[in-house]
Amino acid sequence: MAFPVAIPGVYDYEIPDKFIDRITPGQPVLVEVKRSRIWGVAVEIKAESAVAGKIKLKEIIDIKEGHWADSNRSLLKLYEWIARYYQCPVGRVFRPVAGKAVINKKAKTVTVYRCIDTDGARPVLKDNQRAALEKIRGCPEPLSAALLGTRFGIAASILASLCKKGYLSKEMKTVFRDADELSYSSADDGKVTLSPGQLDCVERVAASLSAPDKPFLLYGVTGSGKTHVYTELAKRVLSAGRGVIILVPEISLTPQTISRFRAAIGDAVTVIHSRMSDGERRDSLQEIVAGRRRAVVGVRSALLCPMDDVGLIVVDEEHDGSYKQSDTDPRYNARDAAAMRGRLQGAAVVLGSATPSLESYYNALTGKYNLLTLNDRFGTARLPAVKIVDMTVEHKEKNWTALSRYLASRLDEELSLRRQAILLLNRRGFSTSLLCKECGYSHTCPNCSVNLRYHKADTVLKCHLCGHEEAALASCPKCGGLKIKYKGTGIQKAEEMIKERFPSARILRMDQDTTRRKGSHAAILDTFANGGADILLGTQMVAKGLNFPNVTLVGVLHADTGLHFPDFRASERTFQLLTQVAGRAGRAELTGEVVIQTYCPGAPAVRFAAEHDYLSFYEHEIKHRKELSYPPFGKMARVIAEGPDEAAAAGFLKKAAKMVININGADTGMIKILGPTVAVLARVDNVYRYSMILKSNSPVPLGDALLEIRKLAAAELPTGCKCVVDVDPQNML
Ligand code: ADP
Ligand code: ZN
Numbered sequence: 001m002a003f004p005v006a007i008p009g010v011y012d013y014e015i016p017d018k019f020i021d022r023i024t025p026g027q028p029v030l031v032e033v034k035r036s037r038i039w040g041v042a043v044e045i046k047a048e049s050a051v052a053g054k055i056k057l058k059e060i061i062d063i064k065e066g067h068w069a070d071s072n073r074s075l076l077k078l079y080e081w082i083a084r085y086y087q088c089p090v091g092r093v094f095r096p097v098a099g100k101a102v103i104n105k106k107a108k109t110v111t112v113y114r115c116i117d118t119d120g121a122r123p124v125l126k127d128n129q130r131a132a133l134e135k136i137r138g139c140p141e142p143l144s145a146a147l148l149g150t151r152f153g154i155a156a157s158i159l160a161s162l163c164k165k166g167y168l169s170k171e172m173k174t175v176f177r178d179a180d181e182l183s184y185s186s187a188d189d190g191k192v193t194l195s196p197g198q199l200d201c202v203e204r205v206a207a208s209l210s211a212p213d214k215p216f217l218l219y220g221v222t223g224s225g226k227t228h229v230y231t232e233l234a235k236r237v238l239s240a241g242r243g244v245i246i247l248v249p250e251i252s253l254t255p256q257t258i259s260r261f262r263a264a265i266g267d268a269v270t271v272i273h274s275r276m277s278d279g280e281r282r283d284s285l286q287e288i289v290a291g292r293r294r295a296v297v298g299v300r301s302a303l304l305c306p307m308d309d310v311g312l313i314v315v316d317e318e319h320d321g322s323y324k325q326s327d328t329d330p331r332y333n334a335r336d337a338a339a340m341r342g343r344l345q346g347a348a349v350v351l352g353s354a355t356p357s358l359e360s361y362y363n364a365l366t367g368k369y370n371l372l373t374l375n376d377r378f379g380t381a382r383l384p385a386v387k388i389v390d391m392t393v394e395h396k397e398k399n400w401t402a403l404s405r406y407l408a409s410r411l412d413e414e415l416s417l418r419r420q421a422i423l424l425l426n427r428r429g430f431s432t433s434l435l436c437k438e439c440g441y442s443h444t445c446p447n448c449s450v451n452l453r454y455h456k457a458d459t460v461l462k463c464h465l466c467g468h469e470e471a472a473l474a475s476c477p478k479c480g481g482l483k484i485k486y487k488g489t490g491i492q493k494a495e496e497m498i499k500e501r502f503p504s505a506r507i508l509r510m511d512q513d514t515t516r517r518k519g520s521h522a523a524i525l526d527t528f529a530n531g532g533a534d535i536l537l538g539t540q541m542v543a544k545g546l547n548f549p550n551v552t553l554v555g556v557l558h559a560d561t562g563l564h565f566p567d568f569r570a571s572e573r574t575f576q577l578l579t580q581v582a583g584r585a586g587r588a589e590l591t592g593e594v595v596i597q598t599y600c601p602g603a604p605a606v607r608f609a610a611e612h613d614y615l616s617f618y619e620h621e622i623k624h625r626k627e628l629s630y631p632p633f634g635k636m637a638r639v640i641a642e643g644p645d646e647a648a649a650a651g652f653l654k655k656a657a658k659m660v661i662n663i664n665g666a667d668t669g670m671i672k673i674l675g676p677t678v679a680v681l682a683r684v685d686n687v688y689r690y691s692m693i694l695k696s697n698s699p700v701p702l703g704d705a706l707l708e709i710r711k712l713a714a715a716e717l718p719t720g721c722k723c724v725v726d727v728d729p730q731n732m733l
Pocket of ligand 2: 448466
């Protein structure tokens with residue numbers, strides 16, 4: 001009686017006699033759904049099905065035994081909690097571990113060659129064959145033709161004749177598809193002595209390991225050495241034989257972080273990230289499931305991995321929005337789900353950040369979390385001095401470029417001293433909008449309600465939402481005028497300008513467009529770490545987690561990029577980004593300086609980031625949240641209706657809102673409704689979007705209302721329309 005992945009609901013299946021004693025909850029099972037075969041996960045074994053008399057149940061076709069079943073079983077409760085809390089069918093939650101790519105993939109095998117030793121007479125060998133045989137005999141384990149070729153230059157034809165003459169035998173060997181990031185090298189050798197502050201954090205968490213009660217929030221300024229706290233804890237937990245899960249925000253962070261954990265913990269570590277092939281993912285999960293590797297470092301989906309007896313879960317940079325899955329069900333936040341997994345599996349949970357989310361810090365202050373603090377950078381490293389440059393003044397004094405005179409002169413100095421700089425501009429593409437100077441026409445995406453971005457290298461206009469591409473404009477489509485202005489500075493324009501201004505500097509650009517290929521992140525970071533470039537220019541990708549001792553100058557070209565977003569977290573996000581990027585400067589003996597260019601020097605997010613003053617920012621921001629009852633005060637969910645028919649989408653949401661009011665009684669009820677209104681991204685790829693926000697002081701009525709909305713959607717959603725329920729939303733667009 002199982003339930004298939006990716007289909008809503010739970011269904012009953014007949015257990016054939018041959019499986020009857022072998023099937024357990026959590027076990028992957030193969031069943032037939034609508035005439036196709038699909039792997040699902042058994043969630044409950046019933047003696048008798050309630051529907052058995054009424055319809056003929058189909059039989060389970062196959063099952064996967066062993067570790068998969070054991071490990072999944074311990075996770076069923078977590079998966080069910082996620083499904084309930086985030087309002088999605090429980091099958092969706094299994095996708096990372098039971099998706100068909102993972103289940104169907106086979107182990108990878110290669111042919112390896114082994115020497116046959118006998119005393120019997122064998123054909124004579126030529127010199128080159130004998131030499132090759134000696135090499136092969138010297139290997140501690142049998143190698144593949146490819147490895148023998150690259151290592152010893154042994155040709156395939158020689159291997160073939162050695163086999164034929166009876167000197168070598170072939171056998172199949174299973175290999176582990178290692179994600180390439182694991183090979184990234186790091187300067188850290190893993191042997192460190194913890195500072196008293198670090199040790200104190202470790203001891204406090206360690207003391208709770210046998211019976212963890214609530215999560216720890218580790219608030220430690222950038223460079224305070226949080227990573228060493230994590231690795232020390234991980235070592236202790238591993239040596240006690242328990243498992244460790246370490247979450248990192250996103251792909252750009254993984255190479256350096258993984259190599260640091262590798263250096264410290266060793267081969268117990270495997271990885272899970274979004275750019276792995278299905279084969280690599282399968283192998284990684286298999287290593288975890290089988291208990292061969294007891295530590296995983298990965299992005300959010302690693303939280304769902306089938307690992308037994310987890311003793312420690314670390315969520316590094318816990319404030320990061322990428323822990324929340326916003327684009328598809330389950331729309332879970334891995335940080336919050338980590339707290340739940342910790343509770344269910346008896347694991348200590350450590351959330352770490354230099355800029356904790358307001359929610360987490362509030363939880364720490366109100367006693368829901370334990371607070372650990374690291375106030376100082378490790379060793380002699382000091383937090384860098386920050387200079388704010390008011391760009392309106394630059395413009396008044398006729399500097400119209402995106403580079404202030406101060407930052408330009410500082411770059412000159414640092415480059416002449418052969419030091420490195422990081423520049424941040426959080427805008428992809430070349431320009432942000434396209435304007436005809438003659439008639440004022442502004443060119444937008446034909447499918448979406450946004451501007452197209454010019455990508456100069458391929459001379460195309462791209463839509464960053466739907467992927468629409470068109471040739472760059474030679475003339476205005478409206479008036480035929482030739483004066484097309486590319487307004488706003490994107491990172492490509494900035495790169496061009498910096499190359500012109502500093503012709504001898506070697507510049508690396510890191511953004512979504514330069515990191516499409518697998519391994520390109522690691523390659524860029526590697527080059528920069530090895531001194532292969534002077535300036536690393538990037539989007540928010542460069543802000544987080546990176547550790548380059550030779551970087552003494554960090555410049556933020558346009559600090560206000562996200563400040564005016566229609567999102568209640570706009571200010572918090574800007575503060576976090578600025579603080580994180582400022583933390584990249586002067587992390588070793590060299591002192592650092594940070595230059596923040598802004599049009600809003602007085603904005604709290606800018607001012608407090610410049611003063612490295614998290615607490616004041618928190619005090620300032622939490623007041624606003626309270627006034628408007630935004631999180632952490634009360635619960636919030638977002639409901640989006642979208643479809644090609646604008647009126648239908650809008651109509652459905654209105655009806656849903658009315659229903660909620662009927663249940664609750666207008667604004668006096670337990671639930672406050674904002675909207676429904678047209679979403680900020682009103683149209684994406686010809687889909688119209690409407691949204692409303694539900695707020696409540698208590699999660700229970702909110703969950704009930706959302707359940708009703710989902711039922712309404714199941715019954716009455718107009719065809720072509722989609723209704724998305726997003727609990728604790730991070731994306732407000
Ligand atoms: P955070 O993650 O808090 O920003 P890191 O863990 O990256 O800080 O540490 C910052 C720098 O200080 C790194 O280069 C790290 O190797 C060094 N460091 C931190 N703690 C120690 C220690 N106990 N011994 C030696 N080096 C340390
Ligand atoms: Zn578009």
